[in-house]
Structures are given as C-alpha cells and as structure tokens.
Amino acid sequence: MSVPGKLKLVEEDRKAEDYRLDEQVGFVLRKANQRHLAIFAARIGDLTPPQFATLAKLYEVGETSQNRLGQLIAMDAATIKGVIDRLKARRLVALTPHAQDRRRLLVDLTDEGRTAIEALLPIAHEVTDETLAPLTPREAATFLRLLSKLADG
C-alpha cells in the first residue's frame, strides 16, 4: 500500500488513480515559471523576458549573428526572429549584413539598447531575488544546482 502524505513518490505500486497533476514536475515547473513571469512583469513591464534575455546576452557577448544569439538564449530561429524584429522596431538593436557570409545578419545593441540594458540589470537582480524569496539562501543554492542539472539533462 502506498502511504499518502509521506514523501515517497517512487516508481512503485502505481495505479492510474495515483496520478496527481499538482505533484508532477512539469506542472509545478509551469507554475513556478508563471510566478516568475508575474514578478518580472511587475518590475520590468516594458520588456518581456525573452526580449530582456536577448539584450542581456548581446551585452554579454557583443555583436553576433541572429541564429547564434538564438542558440545562446535557447530560442529557435523562428522565435528569435520575432523577438529581434520587435527590438529593432524599438531601436534597441540594429542589424547589419555580415561582410563575408551573405547569409548572416549581425545583431548588436544600439546606444539606446545599451543604455536600457544597463539600467535594467540591477532590477533584473531584484527579480531573481524576489523569485527566490520563498527559499532560504541555502535552499536557493541547492535549488539552482538541481534545476541546472535538470535543465541540462
């Protein structure tokens, strides 16, 4: 017999009725993400997380091609395209064709984009802190370690 309420959720003794959606990693992961998104939106309403990630990464690595940037922030080509289009429309990034490789499109921060991201980085730190606030510092460190293992497979 399974003992409900104990922390043993191992792969034994399972029946269909044992499935509780609210305890599945995927579901909780989605909810955790939702909470983070809400915190992000409350503090950085002006930019979405993917848009912010794009600027932050560009700030970190400098000019790169669109696809490579997508790889760096784990977005596929179709997705990054839209993000960059919107950032470009707001003049936060600029595109120039690659001199040697005519397939490529180089993306870089504009001065305006650089100013924006520099102003946002401290706030982004706060977003991280607030997201992790339910955990003690020790728990947060553990959590991040395990989360990274999970994310990287």
Added chain:
Amino acid sequence: MSVPGKLKLVEEDRKAEDYRLDEQVGFVLRKANQRHLAIFAARIGDLTPPQFATLAKLYEVGETSQNRLGQLIAMDAATIKGVIDRLKARRLVALTPHAQDRRRLLVDLTDEGRTAIEALLPIAHEVTDETLAPLTPREAATFLRLLSKLADG
C-alpha cells in the same frame, strides 16, 4: 567542512557586469521547462501538456465549469477557452449549459476522453520520471519540495 568562499552567490557587491543570464532562475526555469516539453512531446505527441492537464484534471475532479477548471490547472479564462475548444473538436470533452446558472458551461470528459486519459496516465508517469532522471531520487524529492515552495510563493 564548508568550502569557504566557494558557492556564495549572495546579494553583495554586485555590479552590472556581474549579471550572467545563464545563472538566473528565470532563465534556467525556462530551459528546464523546454527540456520537459521535449520529453513530453516525444512520448505524448498527440496531446499538448495543457490539453493533457485539462483531461487529467477532469478525470480527477469530474464535471466542472470552464473557469473553475482553468483555476485548477492555473490557466486564465482566455487560455482555457482555446484548449477546451480544441479538445471539444476532437470529442474528448463535452460541454453542457449549467441548469441553474446560465452563465456557466459545464465541461466533462466524453467516454472517448476518459479512455484516452486512462491510457495516457502511465505514460505521463514515465514523462515525469524521465524529466527527473538527471537527479537521484533523493535530489528529486528535494527539488520537488523546493520547486513547490517557489511556485506557491
């Protein structure tokens, strides 16, 4: 036995250049989610996670109103509408007007939907297991505990 100065990523002494996107909870959360989605899609290609969650929850609680169902699986009214529309088009759920409250629309599994979810629940367990596979059972338990704290705020 604590390693002095090693894993101290506390909120001290920060500069803008200290921000590394790849270490922020939000970013890693998004990547972990992506990995989970890929595992889910590989095993349950036929249904999306929101669609699956909808069926699983209906299986758990039985007939409910559309909005209440949305609350149970953390989806807003606009989102659940689309999900239910698509499930309805595939005859996995059926809608009936509420007898007393004419604003409400009751959703329930069809026989076909019930059969489908019953067949999928064991596979869903495997999805959870595979997602958690990078962690030891002990780590997985810790992770889920911390993740829940994070998700619930």
Added chain:
DNA sequence: CGGAATTCGTTCGTGTACAAATGATATACC
C-alpha cells in the same frame, strides 16, 4: 425590491514557442 458589484464566458491584440518547408548562400569532398 433594485441598483452596484461580481462572476462567467468570449473576443481581441500582442508575444512567445516550435515544426516544417523554402530560398539563398557556403562548405565539403570527390
């Protein structure tokens, strides 16, 4: 009782996400 506030579902608009197909260009290698 009756108007105010709430709830339920719907629609619209914007922004991810990703698969699949496409065209243009580059690289490999035979």
Added chain:
DNA sequence: GGTATATCATTTGTACACGAACGAATTCCG
C-alpha cells in the same frame, strides 16, 4: 570545379499565455 550537404534566415501554421474590454447573468446589500 562542381555537386551533395549544411547553415542562415524567413515564412507559414498551430498552440499556448495573458491583459483588457465586453455582454450576459447572478449575487450582494442597502
């Protein structure tokens, strides 16, 4: 050197996700 293969960006189509505004129905409360 020229074709097979790979890469880069784009487009199309589907599916969340959520804010905001809306009409219809219900509940609250004075």
